[in-house]
Amino acid sequence: MKILPPEKRYGMFAVYAFCREVDDIADGDVQVPDRLEALKDWHKRIDRLYEGETQDGLDRVLVATIVRFGLRKEDFAAVIDGMAMDAAGPIVAPDEATLDLYCDRVASAVGRLSVRVFGDSSPEADRVAHHLGRALQLTNILRDVQEDADRGRLYLPRELLVRYDVPLDPQEALYALGLDPMARILAKRAADHFREARRAMKRCDSVAMRPARIMAASYHPILKALLRRGWRHPDVPVKISKAARILRSLLAYYR
Structure with a gap:
């Protein structure tokens, strides 16, 4: 802002x-x-x-x-x-369609409001909101598995939980062997959304997209850090260099 x-x-x-x-x-x-x-x-x-x-x-x-x-x-x-x-x-193990709807409402819809304030109301700006909102929300979900479980919540999709034999109970899911490979699939989806958001940004007004580029540049390292840490011990905080995040944000501003 x-x-x-x-x-x-x-x-x-x-x-x-x-x-x-x-x-x-x-x-x-x-x-x-x-x-x-x-x-x-x-x-x-x-x-x-x-x-x-x-x-x-x-x-x-x-x-x-x-x-x-x-x-x-x-x-x-x-x-x-x-x-x-x-x-x-508490949302617990929603199906894929419900999770996507949730991400659209709590994240991408905020993005659709924001890009208009930023100065771009084009269909491509809405596309940025669609993908960046989902990328950020999925990253939050993957980061906050432990915190959400403590509140009785489990935002991970039911279909993937079942496929990897992860219990649908929030606390039990934390200790399942299948949590790590399952979470990595969701992380891949988040990475795909980051990539599609960047592509759409290039077709938008460059100045208007500065805040969106900075948000993506600030958040994408969180996803990478989560992938390095994995989800075998989801209670371990991820560590990200503040200086590196500032540098990425500055580079995003001038692109």
């Missing part, structure tokens, strides 16, 4: 504030009587924003950002629906 000119930076602040609000509801960080009802209220709130009705400061900056950058209502709705998937109860 810091590399963006002020108007776009404040637009991203508005998008981030929205994402933070709905994520806090889904994770239970904000105490509400019913998390799913609170998220339904956000659907109604987004509908009102697109009719120009505002009630507080966040509403006003969101409306300004929606109008200025042509943000689409369906992308806000997708993010809310992704949060509802978590709020409905």
Whole structure:
């Protein structure tokens, strides 16, 4: 966000504030009587924003950002629906289609909002959002297997778990011999998404894609570090050189 000119930076602040609000509801960080009802209220709130009705400061900056950058209502709705998937109860071993839908809603939809604020609303920019969002979310899932298991969650796809004889119970999965080869397949998918995102970036406005390039350059090393560590001991933190990440980000800025 810091590399963006002020108007776009404040637009991203508005998008981030929205994402933070709905994520806090889904994770239970904000105490509400019913998390799913609170998220339904956000659907109604987004509908009102697109009719120009505002009630507080966040509403006003969101409306300004929606109008200025042509943000689409369906992308806000997708993010809310992704949060509802978590709020409905711990996600445990979803099937492939459900996992992809989850990644689209909680990551790629945020990307579709973001690329418009960055300055590119082309189909290729949406393609960047599609692939980069999935690359980042799969990397998060692979990095946080232990942390998610401690919260009763297991985002790894059921079909791969069954194929590699990994238990569908989050805690038991951590000690399965098949976890490492299974996770490496998912890591390969994440790498493929990083590659496709970079290809799409080259067909987009170069300046607008700077934040996306920096995000990819910062995150891809996490995936590589995970592959070096493996998943036989998923509780061991991955180590990444901060200086190397900064250098990659700088190189991505000037490409």
